[in-house]
Amino acid sequence: xxxxxxxxKGPGHPASGGAEVYTREVLRRWAAxxxxxxxxxxxxxxxxxxxxxxxxxxxxxAGGQLGVHRAARIWYREALARGERFDLLIxxxxxxxxxxxxxxxxxxxxxxxxxxxxxxxxxxxxxPVAMVGRHVLEPRWLRALAxxxxxxxxxxxxxxxxxxxxxxxxxxxxxxxxxxxxxxPREVRPTLAHVGRLSAVKQIDQLFDAFTLLKxxxxxxxxxxxxxxPEYARLxxxxxxxxxxxxxxxxxxxxxxxxxxxxxVCTSIREGWGRVVDEAAAMGTPAIGYANPGLLDSIPxxxxxxxxxxxxxxxxxxxxHLPAWxxxxxxxxxxxxxxxxxxxxxAVWSACxxxxxxxxxxxxxxxxxxx
Numbered sequence: 466x467x468x469x470x471x472x473x474k475g476p477g478h479p480a481s482g483g484a485e486v487y488t489r490e491v492l493r494r495w496a497a498x499x500x501x502x503x504x505x506x507x508x509x510x511x512x513x514x515x516x517x518x519x520x521x522x523x524x525x526x527a528g529g530q531l532g533v534h535r536a537a538r539i540w541y542r543e544a545l546a547r548g549e550r551f552d553l554l555i556x557x558x559x560x561x562x563x564x565x566x567x568x569x570x571x572x573x574x575x576x577x578x579x580x581x582x583x584x585x586x587x588x589x590x591x592x593p594v595a596m597v598g599r600h601v602l603e604p605r606w607l608r609a610l611a612x613x614x615x616x617x618x619x620x621x622x623x624x625x626x627x628x629x630x631x632x633x634x635x636x637x638x639x640x641x642x643x644x645x646x647x648x649x650p651r652e653v654r655p656t657l658a659h660v661g662r663l664s665a666v667k668q669i670d671q672l673f674d675a676f677t678l679l680k681x682x683x684x685x686x687x688x689x690x691x692x693x694x695p696e697y698a699r700l701x702x703x704x705x706x707x708x709x710x711x712x713x714x715x716x717x718x719x720x721x722x723x724x725x726x727x728x729x730v731c732t733s734i735r736e737g738w739g740r741v742v743d744e745a746a747a748m749g750t751p752a753i754g755y756a757n758p759g760l761l762d763s764i765p766x767x768x769x770x771x772x773x774x775x776x777x778x779x780x781x782x783x784x785x786h787l788p789a790w791x792x793x794x795x796x797x798x799x800x801x802x803x804x805x806x807x808x809x810x811x812a813v814w815s816a817c818x819x820x821x822x823x824x825x826x827x828x829x830x831x832x833x834x835x836x
Contacts, residue, residue: 466500466501466552466553467500467501467503467550467551467552467553468492468495468500468501468502468503468551468552468553468554468555468817469502469503469504469505469541469551469553469554469555470488470492470502470503470504470505470554470555470557470577471505471506471537471554471555471556471557471563471565472484472485472488472504472505472506472557472559473506473507473530473533473534473559474506474507474559475504475505475506475507475509475524475526476489476504476506476518476524477509477512478506478507478509482662483579483736483737483738483740484557484559484579484737486740487579487618487639487640487809488504488557488577489520489522490640490806490809490810491640491806491809491810491813492504492520492522493520493521493522494806494807494810495810495814496520496521496522497520497521501523502521502522502523503522503523503524503525503551504522504523504524504525505525505526505527505537505540505541506524506525506526506533507526507527507528507529507530507533507536508526508527508528508529508533508536509526512526513526514526514527525540527539527540534561534563534564537563538563538568541568541569542568545570551572552572552573552821553572553573553574553575553817553820553821554569554572554573554574554575555574555575555576555577555817556574556575556576556577556610556613557576557577557578558576558577558578558579558607558610560582560598560603560606561602561606562576562606562607562609562610564609566609566610566612566613567609573820573821573822574613574614574820575613575614575615575616575816575817575820576610576613576614576615576616577615577616577617577813578607578610578615578616578617578622578626579617579618579622579737579738580617580619580621580622580625580735580736580737580758580759581603581607581622581625581626581629581735582598582599582603583599583603583625583735584599584666584734584735585665585666585734585735586598586599586603587599588664588665588666588668588734589664589665589666603629604629607626607629607630607631608629608630608631610631611630611631611632612632612633613633614633614635614816614819614820615631615633615634615635616634616635616636616637616813616816616817617634617635617636617637617737618636618637618638618639618737618738619636619639619736619737619738619758619759619761619762619763620636620761620762621758621759621761621762622737622758622759623636624758625758635816635819637809637812637813637816638802638803638804638808638809638812639737639738639740639743639763639802639803639804639809640740640803640804640805640806640808640809641740641743641744641747641801641803641804641805641806642744642806643805644720644744644747644748644798645747645798646720646724646747646748646749646796646797646798647717647720647721647724647748649721649724649725650725651724651725651726651727651791651794652687652725652726652727654685654686654687655683655685655686655687655727655787655788655790655791656686656687656688656689656725656726656727656791657676657686657687657688657689657726657727657728657729657730657783657787658688658689658691658722658723658726658728658729658730658745658750659672659688659689659690659691659692659729659730659731659732660691660692660719660722660723660729660741660744660745661691661692661733661741662692662693662694663690663692663693663694663695663696663697663700664694664695664696665695665696666733666734666735667694667696667732667733667734668732668733668734668755669690669696669700669732670700670703671732671775671776671779672688672730672732672776672779673700673703673704673705673708674776675730675732675776675777675779675780675783676688676705676707676708676780677705678776678777678780679780679783679784679787680705680707682780682784683783683784683787683788686707686783686787687707687708687709688707688708688709688730689708689709689711689722689726690708690709690710690711691711691712691713691714691719691722691723692711692712692713693712693713697710697712720744720747720748723744723745723748723750724748724749724750726750727750727787727790727791727794728750728751728752728753728783728786728787728790729741729742729745729750729751729752729753729754729769730752730753730754730779730783731752731753731754731755731760731764732754732755732774732779733754733755733757733759733760734755734757734774735757735758735759736757736758736759736760736763737759738759738762738763738802738803739754739759739760739762739763739764740763740803742754742760742763742764742766742767742769742801743763743766743767743800743801743802743803745767746767746768746769746798746799746800746801747798747799747800747801748798749794749795749796749797749798749799750794750795751767751768751769751770751786751790751795752764752767752769752770753769753770753771753772753779753782753783753786754769754770754771754772754779755771755772755773755774755779756771756772756773756774757774762802763801763802763803766801766802767799767800767801767802768799768801770782770786
């Protein structure tokens with residue numbers, strides 16, 4: 466099958482996150498099974514306009530952050546003029562859809578939406594623009610998907626999408642790499658870890674407030690921030706005593722840090738799922754976090770603790786649970802609600818197939834499409 470996915474952030478983009486990890490893991494498996502897979506995204510300085518990566522995925526780049534949606538339409542029209550054909554288009558939504566269903570020329574289209582933006586408008590943009598984006602642009606953009614088959618990764622996101630009038634929504638699982646806990650000892654002092662991109666939507670300021678309250682009860686507690694991002698410099702300036710910045714580190718180092726900590730803390734205003742919760746569970750480290758969309762699903766699935774989304778409630782929850790976690794940490798990891806990537810690739814493929822006409826589905830039986 467010939468599949469083209471549109472996502473404005475492609476491999477190597479500095480703003481890429483969990484959604485792009487999900488995309489890469491799914492597409493590389495489809496390519497390995499013999500499908501012809503194209504990933505269209507915005508242009509990147511120093512990267513080719515078109516190349517095929519080591520996994521066999523064709524990468525096409527054009528347009529910038531603001532112009533990528535128009536560039537996608539132009540590229541697609543020119544590709545058809547050159548004689549290229551596709552069996553399926555995937556419109557991966559990062560705030561704004563590409564609108565593939567309107568200009569696909571009849572090619573079946575599926576939308577993949579990890580999460581809506583909603584509150585994140587207020588975090589990322591000044592007040593007047595944020596209000597227009599949240600209450601005018603996003604509702605209009607998403608309502609255009611009302612009759613398009615939509616895939617999403619959590620019950621939280623499904624509820625949010627239904628609130629915008631979307632009707633054809635199917636849940637697909639979140640994925641995680643299979644990993645085992647490294648043989649490292651836990652820290653002697655109670656230690657918290659936050660893992661992720663340091664951006665406004667992670668609400669690290671509120672985490673600092675909760676940490677300050679916590680230290681009044683458990684003064685020896687430390688907080689590790691693992692990751693980089695646009696808020697890094699500002700957060701270093703305002704961080705309370707006891708906070709350590711590890712920056713962006715290799716995966717093996719990240720796993721060791723989480724395995725040494727006693728709890729993962731999550732204060733995001735919204736997530737699609739929150740894969741870091743599952744990654745921490747594999748290290749034997751429980752998660753505690755805000756009862757916000759996405760985390761509402763991932764934290765209970767991994768046996769963690771949800772608290773009301775405010776610093777005082779987080780501090781109270783930590784005072785209640787951290788001493789026991791520090792005194793008797795788990796010697797091994799466990800599984801959360803995410804599943805192996807092979808299973809994710811299968812589930813997304815099956816969900817996409819349901820949107821295809823029978824004549825296209827039958828091509829899966831041909832040798833060139835065999836899995």
